[in-house]
Amino acid sequence: MPAGFPAGLLCELGSDPGAAGPPVLVDDLPATVARYEQRVPGVRWVWPTSAGLYPALLRAGVRVARCHDVTLTHGLLAGRDGSSAASAPELPALHAVLADTSPPLGQAELFGPPDEPGWPDRAPRPDHPGPPDHPDRLRGPALEAIRTGLANLVTVHADQQRRISADADARRFGLLVAAESAGGLAAAEMSFAGIPWRADVHDELLTGLLGARPPGGAQFARPRRLTELAGQIAGQLGGRPVNPDSPAQLTRALAAAGIRVGSTRSSELRRIDHPVIPLLLEYKELARLHAAHGWAWLDTWVSGGRFRPEYVVGGVVSGRWASRGGGALQIPRVLRRAVVADPGWVLVVADAAQLEPRVLAALAGDDAFAEAAAGGDLYAALADAFGGDRAKAKVALLSAMYGGAGGEAGQLLAVLRRRFPRAAGYVEAAARAGEEGQVVRSVLGRTCPAPSAAWRAVTEESPTPDAPRDPGAARAARARGRFTRNFVVQASAAEWALVLLACLRPRLAAMTVQNGFRAASASRGLADDLAGRWDPDRPHLVFFQHDEVIVHCPAPLAGLVASATAEAAAEAGRLVFGDTPVQFPMSTSVVGCYADAK
DNA sequence: AATGTTGGCGCG
């Protein structure tokens, strides 16, 4: 596809902030980028967005090791400084990039191949290509616009570097910027690789649960099983037709049968003893599967044996990723059966065990807690403090992190506070700050949003001390307290996971099946598939869901991949939290099918 | 007809 790639403008950054070499027009940007990647190990691409540019490079067969994503960085800086994210800098059209070829130093070394034996030499080579020298063939306003944009990019980048260095903890904030940028690369690579998805297995699952697919075009027809259930539900409720998808209709029909409900949520229905309830619960579960992940979803999102979701890096205020289209982060567990490795390949499924409480232990520097979090089952280790009851330890921790205190949670929270005062104090301080309208920051310096004007208006003290306080004020304050309480933990956990991803990428990129694999897979009839596939003998990161990664790789590499995830987890712990006794174990399975993991 | 809101539920 390189032939169809638009021309791009490129220049090399100088060693001084804001300095840049002459802009050069290149008519094959992917080839040029690839040449830099090969000959100038450590090159870092500065560009407007990976989301805009990198997919086209990947389609052209080009991977990059590191970048500085100006748009993602802008979001982090705007959040930190309380400036509007809308005041985004004017950035050039997509195909303008800067090559930062200065030798990586310390922090900037993230995230390329680590300095370990066995990795490719990353010393810059004197024979690096430099900017290719082409006569400008684009002329007139188009070229001028790109040229101006490129100059803006140089300026904006220098400004961002200055603001990163000015952070009260520039090391950590710089790490956050590097990790967020690496995340942008990983996200594009995962979309490109796609999750291996067996449409035939998915279809069989649906058919087994719902009945045969309603015949063509009938998008809105209910499959057989849903029609049956709707009929039985109506029969139980007096015989008049009722659409169970309509909360209003259902509430009325239930009331007519003498069942009063505040809502039609499954959790509420489950508490009711009536023969219609099991039918309703089954209907709801199946209707949800049909609507959200049924045949229409399959048609829309799966092609060529892959599900290719689009990730939105940093799309959640806590820094977690969101996804756009296809609901990639809400795939129902039953459908994991359809995620099957290619022949000769396996899935390495690795998730961080009990990540959030471990993060809290490391954040708070609570030695007693940290020792319990050193390894193994964290809740079991804490159980002693709760009369030996692991479940109680878990409730206490979740309550501390989410701000719940219903039921016996309040009492358990008191135990937690007594035994692990620093851990409890950490989240409680965050909650107080939030209730007072302040902002809080994660371990690497992601800042939570300031309260809205509406919130400030509601919670403002009344002008006369005797006036009754708006009961909504206390409620709003506590809600924000729960948000900031959770933010410090969830956002810091998201950072650990992001750094894990950033540390895992280069390790995977360095792995290939040296001999025989291409021939072997061709002999299995995969040659046609391989023709359009990226890096056919290399592990592919294909899924990332908050604290879990899936790597799709040739079976012989599974052991190496599993070790790499463990190493990356340990490295992420060191980079994010420094010297802490807390460990971040990964629970890893090597499986042919996602449903068989752990 | 198009757009916005609500109730509900999937995931972590």
Place this chain on the structure above:
DNA sequence: AAAGCGCGCCAACATT
């Protein structure tokens, strides 16, 4: 007394 944190997506319903 009551209250969990964060998302995206669907059908139904409300509004323009």
